Amino acid sequence: MEFYRSHVLICGGTGCHSSGSGEVMETFKSELAKHNLENEIKLVQTGCFGLCAVGPVVIVYPEGAFYSRVKDEDVSRIVTEHLLKGRIVTDLLYHDSVHEDEAIKSLNEVEFYKKQMRLALRNCGVIDPEKIEEYIAFDGYKALGKVLLEMTPEETINLIKASGLRGRGGAGFPAGLKWEFTAKAQGDKKYVCCNADEGDPGAFMDRSILEGDPHSVLEAMTIAGYAVGADQGYIYVRAEYPIAVKRLTIAIAQAREAGLLGRNIFGTDFSFDIELRLGAGAFVCGEETALMASIEGMRGEPRPRPPFPAVKGVFGKPTLLNNVETYANIPPILLNGPEWFQSIGTEKSKGTKVFALGGKINNTGLVEVPMGTTLREIIYEIGGGIPDNKEFKAAQTGGPSGGCIPAQHLDTPIDYDSLTQIGSMMGSGGLIVMDNENCMVDIARFFLDFTVDESCGKCPPCRIGTKRMLEILERITQGKGEEGDIEKLQELGRSIKSSALCGLGQTAPNPVLSTIQYFREEYEAHIRDKRCPAGVCQALLQIIIQAELCKGCGLCIKACPVDAISGERRSPHVIDQSKCIKCGACLEKCPFKAIVKG
Amino acid sequence: MSTSILQDNKEKFAELQRIIDEYKDKEGPLMLILHKAQELFGCLPVEVQEYIAESLDIPLTDIYGVATFYSQFTLQPKGKYTIGVCMGTACYVKGAQAVLDELSKEIGIKPGETSEDFVFTLEATRCLGACGLAPVIMINDDVYGRLVPSDIKGIVDKYRGR
Numbered sequence: 033m034e035f036y037r038s039h040v041l042i043c044g045g046t047g048c049h050s051s052g053s054g055e056v057m058e059t060f061k062s063e064l065a066k067h068n069l070e071n072e073i074k075l076v077q078t079g080c081f082g083l084c085a086v087g088p089v090v091i092v093y094p095e096g097a098f099y100s101r102v103k104d105e106d107v108s109r110i111v112t113e114h115l116l117k118g119r120i121v122t123d124l125l126y127h128d129s130v131h132e133d134e135a136i137k138s139l140n141e142v143e144f145y146k147k148q149m150r151l152a153l154r155n156c157g158v159i160d161p162e163k164i165e166e167y168i169a170f171d172g173y174k175a176l177g178k179v180l181l182e183m184t185p186e187e188t189i190n191l192i193k194a195s196g197l198r199g200r201g202g203a204g205f206p207a208g209l210k211w212e213f214t215a216k217a218q219g220d221k222k223y224v225c226c227n228a229d230e231g232d233p234g235a236f237m238d239r240s241i242l243e244g245d246p247h248s249v250l251e252a253m254t255i256a257g258y259a260v261g262a263d264q265g266y267i268y269v270r271a272e273y274p275i276a277v278k279r280l281t282i283a284i285a286q287a288r289e290a291g292l293l294g295r296n297i298f299g300t301d302f303s304f305d306i307e308l309r310l311g312a313g314a315f316v317c318g319e320e321t322a323l324m325a326s327i328e329g330m331r332g333e334p335r336p337r338p339p340f341p342a343v344k345g346v347f348g349k350p351t352l353l354n355n356v357e358t359y360a361n362i363p364p365i366l367l368n369g370p371e372w373f374q375s376i377g378t379e380k381s382k383g384t385k386v387f388a389l390g391g392k393i394n395n396t397g398l399v400e401v402p403m404g405t406t407l408r409e410i411i412y413e414i415g416g417g418i419p420d421n422k423e424f425k426a427a428q429t430g431g432p433s434g435g436c437i438p439a440q441h442l443d444t445p446i447d448y449d450s451l452t453q454i455g456s457m458m459g460s461g462g463l464i465v466m467d468n469e470n471c472m473v474d475i476a477r478f479f480l481d482f483t484v485d486e487s488c489g490k491c492p493p494c495r496i497g498t499k500r501m502l503e504i505l506e507r508i509t510q511g512k513g514e515e516g517d518i519e520k521l522q523e524l525g526r527s528i529k530s531s532a533l534c535g536l537g538q539t540a541p542n543p544v545l546s547t548i549q550y551f552r553e554e555y556e557a558h559i560r561d562k563r564c565p566a567g568v569c570q571a572l573l574q575i576i577i578q579a580e581l582c583k584g585c586g587l588c589i590k591a592c593p594v595d596a597i598s599g600e601r602r603s604p605h606v607i608d609q610s611k612c613i614k615c616g617a618c619l620e621k622c623p624f625k626a627i628v629k630g
Numbered sequence: 631m632s633t634s635i636l637q638d639n640k641e642k643f644a645e646l647q648r649i650i651d652e653y654k655d656k657e658g659p660l661m662l663i664l665h666k667a668q669e670l671f672g673c674l675p676v677e678v679q680e681y682i683a684e685s686l687d688i689p690l691t692d693i694y695g696v697a698t699f700y701s702q703f704t705l706q707p708k709g710k711y712t713i714g715v716c717m718g719t720a721c722y723v724k725g726a727q728a729v730l731d732e733l734s735k736e737i738g739i740k741p742g743e744t745s746e747d748f749v750f751t752l753e754a755t756r757c758l759g760a761c762g763l764a765p766v767i768m769i770n771d772d773v774y775g776r777l778v779p780s781d782i783k784g785i786v787d788k789y790r791g792r
Contacts, residue, residue, distance in 0.1 A: 047762040050773035084762025233718030236759035271665070271702055272758060274771075310665055312700030313756065329660030330692075331699040347657060390720030390761035397762050428719060464719045478722055488699075 036074035038115055039093040043157060045080030045243055046236070046275055047397070048087035052104070053077075056088050059107040064115075073115055079244015081157035083144055084397040086126055091157075096138055100126035147414055149376070150400045151384045152200075152237075152360040156244030161279050164286040167247040173292055175366035176251050179258055180298045188259040189215060192362070195370035196382035201227055201318075201355030202433065202459045203535070204381070204448035210352060213342035214260040217350035222262035224253050224304075225346060225353045227323055228269040228276070231315040232431030233482070235462035237386035238356035240398055242269065242276035245360065246283035250306060252359035254293065255366065257304040260352050265306040268323050271313065280308055315432075315486035319534045320353050322488065333488045334534035355460070357386055377403035381447035389415050391464035392422065404445040407437065411465055422467040426550070430459025432479045432486075433539030435546025436472060455546040457539070471568035472551040473558050477505040479543035487536065494537030497528040501544060510571040513559035518548055567629040573614045574630060579604035581626035588618035588627060635677045642670055643681065650685045660686070660696055664703060673704045701756075709744045709751040711789050713737075714768045718757025725778070726765040730754060732779035733767070736786050749790070 042048075042057050057077055064070050081089045086100035090110070097120050099110065106124055113119045122134060128144065129137050139145050150156075159166035167173070179188050193208030214222065226249060230238040242249065253265045269277055284306055287293040295303045309327050316322045317332040324346045326332035345351020361383060365373045377383050381403040387410060390396050394416035401410060407427055411417065418424055426436040435456035437444075444450050448458050466475070480502040489495045501524050504517050525541030532538045548555060557563045564572040577588070577597075582604040589597045589605065596612040599605030607618075619627045636643055649666045653659040663682060668674055674697050683690040697703045715721075715730040730752075734740055737750050744751040760766045763775025767785075774785055 046758075046760050050760045050763055050766070050775055084760075087762065230759070231756065233722075233757035234720045234761055235757070236761060239759045272756065310661070311702075312661060312665065313702035314700050315756065326661065327658060329658035329662070329696070331695050333699075388761060390764060391723045396720070396764070431719065462719065464723060466723055470723050475723070478719070 034071070034074075036072060038073045039076060040073060040115075041076050041078050041091045041093070041157070043079070043081045043087060043089040044077040044161075044275075045084070045087075045156075045240055046273075047080065047084030048089055049275065051087045051101075053088035053102075055104050056090065056102050056107060059104050060111070063108050063111040067111060067116055069111070069115060076160045077162075078158060079156040079161050080153075080240040080398055082148075082153065082240075082398040082400075083126075083395060085395050089126075091139075092120075095120060095136060097136055098126045098129040098139065098142070099124050143416065144395050144397075144399075144414055147405065147409055148400050149384050149402050151364055151376075152241060152357050152386055153244070153398065153400050154364065155248065156240055156398075159245070161244050161246055162282050164247060164283070164290055164292075167245070171367060172247055172363075173251055175363040176255055176292065177298055178366060179255050180300050180302055185215060185259045185261065188255065188366075191366065191370055192259075195365045195373040197358065197361055197365060197373065198381060198448060199355060200357035200361070200385065200460070202430070202457065204458060207354060207358055210342060210354070211256060211259050213340070214262075214350050214352040217343050219350040221264075221347075221349045222260055223346045223349055223351040224256045224260065224262045224265040225324070225327065225351055226253055226265070226267040226359060227318065227320070227353055227355045228267055228273075229311050229318045229323060230270060230273075230356070230460060231318045231486075232433075232460045232462050234390045234428075234464045235388045235431060235460040237388055237398055237461055239273050239276050240386075241356050241360050242273070243279055246276075246279045247287065248363055249280075249356055249359045250283055250287050250293065252362035253306060254297065254304050255362055256352055256354070256359075258302050260350075262352065263303050263305070265304065266309050266327050266346065267306060268309045268311060268317070268327055271310045277308065277310065284308070314488075315482075316488045316534070316536050319536055321534065323353070324351065331488075333490045334536070336533060357461075378445060378447045380449055385446070385458065385461055387461045387463045389463055389465070391428075392418050392467040392470070393465040394419055403447045406443050406445055408442040410446075410463065411442070415465070418465065418467050422469070424465065425468050425470060426466045426472065428456075428464040428466065428475065428543075429462065430457040430539075430542070431462050432482050433457060433535070433542055434459045434462075435542045436466070436475065436550060437546075438550040455542070455549055457542070469566055469568070471509075471564055471566035472547040472554050473505065473509055473564075474566075474568045476544045476547045477502065477509055480505055480540070483536065483540040487540075491531075491533035491537060493528045493531040494533065494540065497524055497532075498537070498540050500524060501528075501541065505544070508555065508558045509564075509569040511558070511562045511569075513555075513562075515559065517559055518552065518555050521545075522548060563630075570614055574609060575607055575612055575614055575616065575619060576628055576630060577605050577607055577618075578626050578628060581624050583624055583626070585623065587621045587623065591617045591621040593617060635675070636681075639671075645670055646678070646681060647685065650682065654686060660688070660693065661700075664693075664697060668703060673707045675705065706744070707748070709748045711749060711769050712751045712753060714753045714755035714758070715741075716756075716758045716760070716764070716766045716768070717754045718759075718761065718764075720757075720761035721765040724764040728779050729765050729767065729777050729782065732782045733786070736782055750786075 090099040189211045197207045198204040317326045322332040322334040341351045386400045487494045525545045584602040596608045679693045741754045766775045
């Protein structure tokens, strides 16, 4: 085996890729060649490191130097200074990765990583996802070998049951039970499917696992195939994720080549193969029965349950369906034992959960923490707080199915049950932080707009009910709200929740109900005072010049595209509200901050 | 079936037949074939749907049903550049609406429309998963992140007259 004195790890996840890590990789290649270092320094394109906010990220080992926002032109300095002369380029390092005395912190000392525990993401940012050898070197396929050679299907299922692992897709159903139901179902043919249709806006952990560690999903699905008695697997992945599709395709080919997929795996009688199926842009296909209809090539419409997929799933056969993150947890559970997994997390939610931090937060990216970590720890310690020290207003979890959590619940330890109790839900783990400049009525309208657009139209409560809710919300945000609207929304929401056919409809009212619960006064301000306190809803906005601050410089008059501002020089100007189109151009131009939205 | 489109695109239909032959024995092949057909033709005009219906021996209504159910399948041809503005939550709370409005103004089309010269198609898309760079737009395969409305003109100009 070749020996390299340094390893340069370049993040190839979607976040860093979008901010230019591909070009950085190419420049590294040519710079290393220029200095004849190709045989001494190994370049590795890995999956996501998690800290997307400061991408593209490059880590150089053995020092563990964490370079952030690396630009093309920085590469030659890193090569000539660091790799050639051994002098770390401190000014390019991530600010929190350097001690005051300029010594480098190891990654787990960095605030962002300190409280994290990476199980599902264990290999993301560590291995090259396009090389099966690197996965195997990190104990990859060891769990599969153990299961096939040393355990019966029943023992495997019992072990997963004992671990307490719950589905990471949102509902939190015990994974082992699902495996057991499918194993016990009668059928000449069974399927194992993976739900990689990560449609929740703001959630991208499944994508990162598929991009950074695709073999962990293949290995777990194969184990599941053995446990439930299936010989065919399908991964249903969003077509919006081209890098994930590419890496999965490579991984499947490599696993087949190595005899880890296909006939007689590990020389046993067990055979299993996996095929990819691409979605085509329909959020409802994340719902299990709709997903299975889509795998069959039909319209992705849900159907009533029972029968559950474990009894009657894809092509009418018993089917096990788990989410990507759930599968990623399976190999370590089998290798380390259920007691180990049980020791992490809270009483009813074991293990860790990956969250996608987004919105008004400094360290946007992916974090994995033990269940029971509080929102405050995630937002302020790991997430680095809110930009410009603005005040926290709410955290939105669970996407269009979840709710908004206000400041009073910042110290709630997060698990499946606590989130449901405070009116939100875990969902797939999107966590969007909002500050005082975000209007909660507008956010509720935003989510309803999403659900109305994505409703498949099969059942009336969802098709008609969510549309009516959206119409009321649109009226309110346009300043045409009426007394009684809030109560109407609540009543409609409750009846849709109890009567819609599938999970999409049953959870669609959550964003509205939770914002009414915690931010009712904001709804009332829109309805009664025709005012948007956050200054978001255009129709309710007024742009005002504060006379006491205005110096009468005339810049705003020039900036206004519709000539709505008038006034003598050196005396306060005024805006003609009937002409104003609320574009905000004057606001940006005013040097005295005399113009405000309100 | 109208013969003109068949004759004008003989090679493409021959390729489509090859795709159908490759996939037709798989379980539930329709979406696989539609994806490939759209890659080939740029969209799924009714003639293409009819051809697939006859080859697979399934009713045209079923194919039309699938082609119109999923947002990524399109029956109309698109512009040379498709601009997707991410309207995921993270982008939305960071001002994606203003970016979309600016694009709409700059190109002179509404979201969902294609410019008359077939250069641009403007779309409000679902979450692209690049939330760390919010707000994000994608022009074909190029990603632009951390945008403010004043960035838009410069970006669009790069694609004009290419």
